[in-house]
Amino acid sequence: MKISVLGPAGSYSEKAALLFFSKCRPDDEKELMYSPTIENAVLNLFNEEQPADFAVIPLENSIEGAVGISMDLLNEKEVTINAEIIIRIEHSLLSLETSLFNIETVYSHPQGLYQCRNFLREKLKNARLAETDSTSKAAQMAAANPKRAAIASAEAGRKYGLNILETNIQSVKNNRTRFVLISKNDAIGISKSKEMMDSVSDAFEKKNGKMDLKTSVISYLKNDQPGALYHILGAFFKHNINLTRIESRPAKKELGDYCFYIDFEGDRSDEGVQDALKEAATQSDRLKILGTYGRLSE
Template identity: 35%
Template sequence: MTTKQEEALGELRQQIDSIDKQIHQLLNQRARCAQGVAEVKQEFQGEEDAVFYRPEREAQVLRRVMERNEGPLPDKEVARLFREIMSVCLALEQPMRVAFLGPEGTFTHQAALKHFGGSAVSAPLTSLDQVFREVEAGAAHYGVVPIENSTEGMATHTLDLFKRFNLQICGELELPIHHQLLAQAGTESSDVKTIYAHQESFAQCSNWLEQHYPQAAKITVNSNAEGARIAAGEQGAAAIAGDIAADLYKLEALARNIEDLPDNTTRFLILGNQDVGVSGKDKTSILLCAHDKPGALYSLLEPFHRHGISLTRIETRPGNGTGWSYMFYIDFEGHAEEPGVQEVLKELEAGSVELKLLGSYPQAVL
């Protein structure tokens, strides 16, 4: 290395050290402000009733971060950094206990970390029913549940649980599903004789597996994380799982992004016990019960068209009542506090057998 190069690098490194010091000071300054927010909320709302996590506020902050970003860092990477900063600061106010369908290392766990950041307390549970129950009882502050996949469709069990439990949808996020073929460090591709995965992952990677591992034994397990755990202790074995499982079980990727459809994405919902304010770019979800009669679906959808409200999802499920009733799960743009949405909800409530407002919440930012 030449003297001039050393001098040039030395100057840049001094600038980086100086910037790092400023960033550090500002981070602690932000953390002190977060502590002040907590003190104000506790003073005016009371310790028991104070609400520390505000989904609409965080969505607004992340949107502004991306809007003002000038590069060279990509918008979403900058927002991801701020997501972690907010997670750490929120933990100073109140550590969030977040329930999800376990075990650790699944895509749902990855979704929980993406939405709440690494400072949230993870609470893996054994069933979706338990996730709903823990949140409704207040044993967990929030829950993360899958609602639909771009290739597999709606998670019908999640929809059915919304009929049984009284919870609010507080947010949503979308997670690209990238499958990796994982194995112990030092494993060669030719060493793999057994592959573990959840049945859906086998289905989503079937073409790739047929091309690269037609002779390998495919063993179905309850979750990809379980497959990764087994592969971590078994020579000649591999597992299909995500990066979070690789980190958790110290596995290396023999092949990355082996899913047959590269745009495979799962949408998750955030469950809570609070109403969420207007963020400026929101969705609302409802359940509608209607009798099976001619024109029933048209009568439910017509008010949305008349008030210019865009539907983003509609799913039909069998109802539990008499008269061959059906339950419609509907997502649409807008917030329940907005006048146009309020008018639609009034008309639907007057015309349907039953309307259940599941919540209004910010549209996915990350």
């Protein structure tokens, strides 16, 4: 089983992938494919020679919000969400050096730099900040030169032989990222995904004894229908369906044209959910169903 994640080794995406496989597929032989970018991690699903079975990508962070490129890829590519995986993000400052004093450049993913900006301003205000495609890439960069530091997980520090100068340096201590495990539709589409996850349902979180399922859809609202979003939310409200997230993304035609990502509690095969989705479809030019899936947390 091949799983595509943001690399190099030691990324939070890898951590999410490993959590999923240790809980749901502990006996499978697995191979991690490390990709330089989130886009490449998803494109690996469509690789003709060596396709990945799954990709694990970050969708939103509790401080920084939506990961735009991941949301766009869910929309553009024919993929299914099979599971969500919640990972605690605890950033450390890592370096070959043992003191902050000699550090000239701090590397991290833009979200890492952003989440730790108060620490950087207080403790490393003369250091240059340099963005990398992943936090583990930053750790790799820091391992090449003692004048460099990285913001990444303590695990990444150990992996690249770095000292851990400070831990838990992000401004908001309760920092989590929500990852999704996705597959190519014509490999593991929505129905097969459900079946597959049901077979390991014990691994997932429960609510009232049942797997706590969530469904995700993307709606392109009908432009000529005033209040289309209001009516869609009304359909869910009427059927007592809890929305857990509403996020807009540009529809990429005109400034001011959006599509909406809606996550809600429930299984897409539930009767009430089906009714609500039918009503949502009448208010949408296009309604894409991304999947029904369970949750794993660290």
